[in-house]
């Protein structure tokens with residue numbers, strides 16, 4: 001604390017940025033946040049925090065915080081009262097439902113909302129509206145993890161806790177750059193490698209950890225499945241297998257072994273544009289380790305075959321018996337956002353209720369309906385990309401967005417804007433004005449994570465408390481309060497008046513959360529799910545007593561490599577990869593209003609010097625990036641961290657408009673966008 005005056009209160013809460021879930025001490029003086037420090041005894045971060053979490057407080061009193069509801073009149077958003085804003089939303093949602101049916105309304109929730117807010121959001125949609133048209137931002141990132149891990153192991157979460165990184169002797173880090181996107185995990189990996197663990201990195205960019213790796217497989221974008229099938233081929237060929245585990249606890253070995261015969265090292269290496277010798281070295285490092293761990297990120301999931309990427313990566317853990325066995329270190333998906341795991345866990349998804357209980361199961365629906373006092377719709381709802389298509393087709397007439405800037409964060413932004421323009425009603429709750437708010441009919445001022453009560457679930461399935469350190473500014477309020485107000489105005493009582501009561505209701509309906517409560521979290525600290533009873537601990541390591549698949553066995557998946565949605569060609573000869581930067585977070589709405597922005601005030605396009613020379617572009621020059629879907633102007637930054645023929649940029653800055661470029665290609669299984677592969681053309685000048 002630079003100001004020597006004493007602070008008057010300190011509140012321990014969970015960081016609202018990335019999915020690591022660091023506990024932060026928020027120090028308040030005279031009703032204002034004076035500083036944020038990492039909590040020393042916190043199990044996740046052990047006294048560490050990154051530059052995003054440490055300076056998070058700087059945004060919360062920014063001059064342009066939304067503090068009053070806005071409604072659109074004569075084409076302009078103007079200030080109004082809460083009563084008017086809520087009545088406008090309730091009347092127009094009710095009339096939309098009456099005229100076009102409940103499926104004409106779609107709600108997009110997000111990681112910005114707590115578990116309790118996500119629980120209430122899906123309850124609102126399923127009871128007050130009467131549709132399953134609810135989805136959340138996990139659609140854009142880790143939906144393939146949920147689908148892939150469920151298919152392989154039976155549960156939609158990473159298998160082991162973060163602390164198991166301290167025991168591993170070999171880390172396979174695939175499609176993730178935790179040094180920038182999950183810095184506290186990045187530091188833990190680095191510490192482990194410096195202590196002697198071996199590191200294999202699969203990434204098209206030379207990241208900081210790639211530079212530290214024993215083997216860096218700089219695989220071309222979209223080639224993950226070929227790489228993992230090639231590694232599986234080598235594990236089988238060199239007999240680096242756990243035979244007992246395969247015999248007793250798995251299915252699908254014969255099919256996988258037959259398929260990966262087609263991926264000998266030279267074939268897999270050619271597809272991925274890596275050296276066959278490096279593939280062999282990587283397979284031997286992973287295959288000979290006693291406690292291998294797989295850590296992966298959006299470089300695996302955000303592809304047209306993202307679910308296949310997750311499943312073929314999971315194959316490697318299964319072949320080695322590295323999941324569900326005593327002493328194993330498992331497979332850890334690095335969830336991007338603070339509560340993207342929790343948003344899905346709470347059932348803010350079109351096909352499942354809380355705890356991934358299918359809406360198509362009559363017994364599940366009846367159990368929820370009995371407590372809620374209203375029927376649960378049977379037909380699965382629309383995924384986010386389908387919502388936009390349905391809006392353009394005139395089938396969805398109202399879109400209600402909770403805490404997400406869909407125009408900046410979703411791919412093919414031109415299509416998203418067209419969808420919003422097609423709607424009769426667009427509502428958004430947010431902390432700051434956003435590109436989505438520019439299209440909204442009603443904008444509601446929301447509380448930030450520093451002002452909320454509830455819980456988040458981090459990337460290793462830990463429920464952690466979120467506590468309000470300060471009051472929201474002006475008349476801003478929580479998404480929890482907003483949802484109650486809208487439902488009340490529609491004549492529906494959602495019950496569970498407090499966040500604590502909402503989590504208790506969710507726990508009573510969801511066996512895997514049955515032992516979780518605010519009271520217990522306050523008394524005992526974080527709890528992993530599954531947590532099946534108030535007197536039982538959370539299960540940090542999954543599947544020790546059997547996999548949660550129907551037959552209790554881990555399922556190996558035989559999946560062929562299929563090319564990405566776009567390949568370079570004569571018209572669009574480069575491939576654009578999108579990702580994250582250390583000092584900024586997602587759409588940047590919070591971090592761009594902190595001192596972090598002095599360190600990175602604008603986005604740049606990473607371009608290999610050989611490509612720059614060919615294009616006659618110098619470092620710092622403006623370039624125009626054109627794809628089949630849009631164009632953007634950026635400043636070139638020459639670096640050998642990207643391979644020739646590839647370029648990289650993040651989407652933290654609205655004026656860079658990176659998602660005007662990205663394509664509509666999505667993962668066939670889940671609808672997750674292919675952010676990591678877009679064919680583009682680079683031209684000098686704006």
Ligand code: SF4
Nearest residue numbers: 015017018022050053
């Ligand atoms: Fe921790 Fe992530 Fe927050 Fe940084 S952004 S403090 S790593 S939770």
